[in-house]
Amino acid sequence: MIVVGTDGVPEARKMVAEGKLTATVAQDPAKIGARGLELLVNAVKSGKKIAVDQEPKFETVDSILITK
Incomplete structure (x- = not known):
């Protein structure tokens, strides 16, 4: 069985x-945050509705x- 988790937390890395x-x-x-902020700034600057x-x-x- 293949089991994959998300977030790469230390506990998950240990289990891997x-x-x-x-x-x-x-x-x-x-x-993720930087890209979201970049998109927000670009949207505001463009003024596009x-x-x-x-x-x-x-x-x-x-x-x-x-x-591994």
Whole structure:
């Protein structure tokens, strides 16, 4: 059975090392926050109006897959 967790916390990293968890994804909160802030600033500077019912655009931020 393949089991993967998120956040890459120390407990999950230990379980991966012990073979109890297949992998964990280490997210980078600083990068996530910085990208969100960058998008916000760009939106404010552009002055572009966005309809309330507009489908949201998804942004991705690279993460690290820990498997050992």
